[in-house]
Amino acid sequence: MKDINDMPGHLVRRLQQIAVAVFHAQVESAGFDLTPVQYAALVRVRTHPGIDQATLAGLIAYDRTTIAGVVDRLVQKGFLTREVSGTDRRARVLRMTETGEAALDRIEPAVETAQKLILSGLDEAEATEFMRLLRKATDAANDFSRAPLRQVSGDPGNAK
Amino acid sequence: MKDINDMPGHLVRRLQQIAVAVFHAQVESAGFDLTPVQYAALVRVRTHPGIDQATLAGLIAYDRTTIAGVVDRLVQKGFLTREVSGTDRRARVLRMTETGEAALDRIEPAVETAQKLILSGLDEAEATEFMRLLRKATDAANDFSRAPLRQVSGDPGNAK
DNA sequence: TACTGATGATCAGCATACTGTCAATTCGAG
DNA sequence: CTCGAATTGACAGTATGCTGATCATCAGTA
Numbered sequence: 001m002k003d004i005n006d007m008p009g010h011l012v013r014r015l016q017q018i019a020v021a022v023f024h025a026q027v028e029s030a031g032f033d034l035t036p037v038q039y040a041a042l043v044r045v046r047t048h049p050g051i052d053q054a055t056l057a058g059l060i061a062y063d064r065t066t067i068a069g070v071v072d073r074l075v076q077k078g079f080l081t082r083e084v085s086g087t088d089r090r091a092r093v094l095r096m097t098e099t100g101e102a103a104l105d106r107i108e109p110a111v112e113t114a115q116k117l118i119l120s121g122l123d124e125a126e127a128t129e130f131m132r133l134l135r136k137a138t139d140a141a142n143d144f145s146r147a148p149l150r151q152v153s154g155d156p157g158n159a160k
Numbered sequence: 161m162k163d164i165n166d167m168p169g170h171l172v173r174r175l176q177q178i179a180v181a182v183f184h185a186q187v188e189s190a191g192f193d194l195t196p197v198q199y200a201a202l203v204r205v206r207t208h209p210g211i212d213q214a215t216l217a218g219l220i221a222y223d224r225t226t227i228a229g230v231v232d233r234l235v236q237k238g239f240l241t242r243e244v245s246g247t248d249r250r251a252r253v254l255r256m257t258e259t260g261e262a263a264l265d266r267i268e269p270a271v272e273t274a275q276k277l278i279l280s281g282l283d284e285a286e287a288t289e290f291m292r293l294l295r296k297a298t299d300a301a302n303d304f305s306r307a308p309l310r311q312v313s314g315d316p317g318n319a320k
Numbered sequence: 321t322a323c324t325g326a327t328g329a330t331c332a333g334c335a336t337a338c339t340g341t342c343a344a345t346t347c348g349a350g
Numbered sequence: 351c352t353c354g355a356a357t358t359g360a361c362a363g364t365a366t367g368c369t370g371a372t373c374a375t376c377a378g379t380a
Contacts, residue, residue: 140281
């Protein structure tokens with residue numbers, strides 16, 4: 001390993017940096033100002049209405065602390081509501097607003113475009129293989145980070 | 161694309177998150193407190209003594225603004241020196257200190273280990289292919305980010 | 321030489337992400 | 351049922367990374 005350009009860590013960071021830039025550009029041209037994390041959180045709250053912050057963090061593999069700030073900003077934008085759970089007063093229950101639903105519908109095409117652009121250097125077969133390897137690598141190393149992916153029991157998660 | 165887990169952007173972020181965590185753990189167990197960016201900067205300053213901050217930023221594909229803070233912390237740790245260039249008074253010239261050299265030598269094995277751990281879910285052939293695709297994708301999308309990789313003229317860069 | 325555009329560095333500001341710590345609350349073992 | 355462990359959310363602190371702006375300096379040209 002003579003060079004940092006031969007290191008997976010460095011290249012992965014590079015691609016992630018590119019992915020964020022592309023995401024921003026696409027979403028902005030759709031008329032919205034939403035970060036990748038905010039988008040992931042929105043999508044998950046829509047599929048899991050009434051989810052609490054800690055469970056949401058596990059589903060998208062983010063740290064609890066980070067999610068608090070993300071949710072703050074989504075509430076501020078009027079895309080989410082957050083209220084104390086009736087069954088567990090520690091937990092804050094998250095739900096999408098009408099505004100959030102509408103925004104997500106309009107943002108989704110931009111996000112699709114962004115995903116294609118990120119791998120625009122690869123042909124279709126390469127992209128498929130790349131995704132398979134990405135999934136395999138992240139699955140195997142899931143517990144190396146403080147914020148591992150945690151499936152909810154009964155949740156299909158990554159299954160097709 | 162039914163799910164965020166099928167999106168390259170999401171998976172790349174995940175792997176990057178894992179890579180940073182693994183890097184931290186390994187470097188810490190070697191007795192140092194250095195981030196991936198700081199490491200990349202150190203390596204590049206060693207191979208390019210007397211480099212200025214903007215060129216350094218281009219070589220490791222970071223934003224100029226980000227590098228300023230990184231260099232600040234490396235100077236504070238005593239790993240780098242920063243002084244005004246004699247030929248261009250706008251530029252700050254960077255050089256490694258003895259301390260920095262010594263630290264880098266001791267950190268390198270930990271970084272090697274980290275790189276292996278990041279792809280520990282893949283066998284050797286898969287890892288090689290994954291790296292090839294990573295490089296291809298990042299090369300193609302290089303200019304999508306504000307901080308593209310910029311080779312110095314006459315610099316071998318990524319060549320073997 | 322004076323002007324213009326490009327470049328290097330810095331600053332303010334925003335949004336991740338992490339560690340570590342804490343308080344409030346819930347839950348399970350005895 | 352009670353007490354200790356676990357969980358949820360929050361806060362402080364640090365380090366990336368980005369955008370947009372400003373300032374000093376340099377280089378090429380009229």
